[in-house]
Amino acid sequence: MEEEEERTTHKEEEDRRTHEEEDRRRQEEEDRRTHEEEDRRTHEEEDRRTHEEEDRRTHEEEDRRTHEEEDRRTHEEEDRRTHEEEDRRTHEEEDRRTHEEDRRRQEEEDRRRQEEVRRTHEEEKRQEEMRGAHEETRRQEEVRRAHELETRRREEEAEEERSKLERRLKAFQQAKDSWTEGFKRQAQEHCRKTLCPQ
Numbered sequence: 001m002e003e004e005e006e007r008t009t010h011k012e013e014e015d016r017r018t019h020e021e022e023d024r025r026r027q028e029e030e031d032r033r034t035h036e037e038e039d040r041r042t043h044e045e046e047d048r049r050t051h052e053e054e055d056r057r058t059h060e061e062e063d064r065r066t067h068e069e070e071d072r073r074t075h076e077e078e079d080r081r082t083h084e085e086e087d088r089r090t091h092e093e094e095d096r097r098t099h100e101e102d103r104r105r106q107e108e109e110d111r112r113r114q115e116e117v118r119r120t121h122e123e124e125k126r127q128e129e130m131r132g133a134h135e136e137t138r139r140q141e142e143v144r145r146a147h148e149l150e151t152r153r154r155e156e157e158a159e160e161e162r163s164k165l166e167r168r169l170k171a172f173q174q175a176k177d178s179w180t181e182g183f184k185r186q187a188q189e190h191c192r193k194t195l196c197p198q
Contacts, residue, residue: 073194084183091179095172099165106161110154117150 124143 077190077194081187088179088183092176095176099169099172102165102168106158106165110158113150113154117147117154120150121147 121143124139124146127139
């Protein structure tokens with residue numbers, strides 16, 4: 001009876017140890033799996049963060065390059081427009097000065113001719129006063145005719161010069177309008193292609 005009890009007790013002890021060993025192994029396996037899962041998640045999280053950081057840096061670099069390129073193009077466009085505007089103003093100023101110089105020369109030429117006519121008339125008048133009444137009358141008539149001819153010639157030349165200046169001014173205005181229209185078209189085309197996409 002006692003042997004039976006001892007065997008039973010011994011078997012129970014072995015069963016208990018077996019169960020404890022199984023429980024221990026099961027717990028170790030669970031711990032191992034838990035640890036592996038945590039390691040896996042940690043690595044995945046690190047990989048995710050690394051990729052996100054790389055993506056963020058890549059995006060920031062692309063944005064920076066894009067902004068730099070946009071700034072460069074903007075500055076180039078501003079420089080080009082400034083240069084074109086300076087050229088246009090320079091050409092307009094040169095044309096204006098040329099026109100004023102032509103007008104001034106024409107006015108000086110008119111004054112010179114008028115002075116010559118006046119001096120001629122005075123000289124003829126002085127000579128006529130030194131001659132007799134008949135000679136004086138004849139001379140005065142000649143001077144009058146000469147004065148009329150000179151006046152007519154001067155008026156014709158002045159009219160021709162005025163027509164020439166008007167044609168030159170008209171050609172200048174047409175060239176200016178054509179240049180301005182071309183500049184507007186270029187600006188609109190550039191805006192349509194680069195600065196103002198639809």
